[in-house]
């Protein structure tokens with residue numbers, strides 16, 4: 001008789017989602033570019049992927065700081081000073097670079113305080129349940145990042161009522177909060193930039209609804225940190241002109257190219273989160289070398305060099321986004337470093353990614369369940385250190401793709417949004 005673990009795994013391999021993925025592996029063995037090995041990283045955003053050198057348009061290192069000599073030197077400095085890890089939960093102690101990094105992040109963001117978690121996922125799964133009690137509720141945009149969803153599930157497991165509202169829809173938020181009453185306070189969690197489509201939420205409208213309904217805003221700005229807003233502080237300050245009644249969550253892994261996530265806001269809120277975030281109390285911190293790197297990146301973002309980096313990034317984003325629209329592709333979202341193009345059916349989306357890969361460009365084919373079924377997208381990430389000629393060459397490959405495959409027209413986007 002097989003052991004219970006073997007029988008458990010066997011039964012799990014027959015559940016709906018595992019079967020869905022397995023069928024995809026079986027149906028498209030040549031198309032699925034998941035679990036690929038990156039063998040080498042070269043200059044100019046080149047990677048050797050699956051044995052082929054390609055230009056990487058699938059990296060969240062939007063500012064190109066992953067290869068910056070100062071950031072690499074900061075990691076090395078941190079290793080020399082602190083070793084690879086300090087090995088203690090922050091419930092006991094914090095290394096000096098951790099405290100320094102939080103002070104620097106708060107000063108740069110323009111908030112009273114900031115709290116660093118080992119990732120944005122751990123920020124969302126620690127802070128969201130930590131912010132509420134059974135008298136309160138948490139609601140989230142239906143397309144908010146999976147880690148927000150997980151935060152809601154943890155809150156729910158502790159007896160907190162939770163709900164989702166229709167994507168980017170202020171009326172739906174208002175109705176959802178109204179229907180949940182009576183409650184004491186509500187937390188409204190949204191993404192600052194939707195990572196699959198590049199769309200932005202109507203933050204000002206959400207804030208005014210939140211105020212009227214005894215709620216606060218919790219904005220996961222992971223994809224905006226370092227790359228949107230003045231000094232790269234993200235979407236919140238730009239949209240709301242301040243942090244009143246808002247917690248802003250940022251990533252230290254994407255634009256920063258280091259490791260971790262943070263929640264920034266009022267000192268009192270950060271003090272409470274430090275005591276109520278289980279992911280922080282019962283887990284380890286970001287290792288000191290990466291905290292040294294975070295400090296280095298905040299210095300770069302706060303320096304005169306930042307506008308130059310941003311201008312390069314913004315010009316590259318515009319070049320790709322406007323170029324793709326000129327070709328007649330259905331470009332989603334706004335002018336953010338994630339340029340997503342609607343393809344539609346899963347197989348066509350995988351084929352489109354493979355087509356580009358074979359021509360020397362790595363972009364991500366994103367299919368269900370990361371996006372709705374039948375609404376697959378080609379997701380292209382633009383970096384400040386992509387050369388304009390590399391973007392033009394990708395656009396040529398996209399034009400060839402458009403010639404060879406029946407891709408949706410831009411008008412298909414309106415129908416998708418209305419669905």
Ligand SMILES: Cc1ncc(COP(=O)(O)O)c(C=O)c1O
Pocket residue numbers: 118119120121122145147191193195220221222223251253260261
């Ligand atoms: C909006 C959002 N939140 C959270 C995360 C997860 O971040 P981390 O890798 O730091 O856990 C992502 C990752 O892509 C994201 O897009």
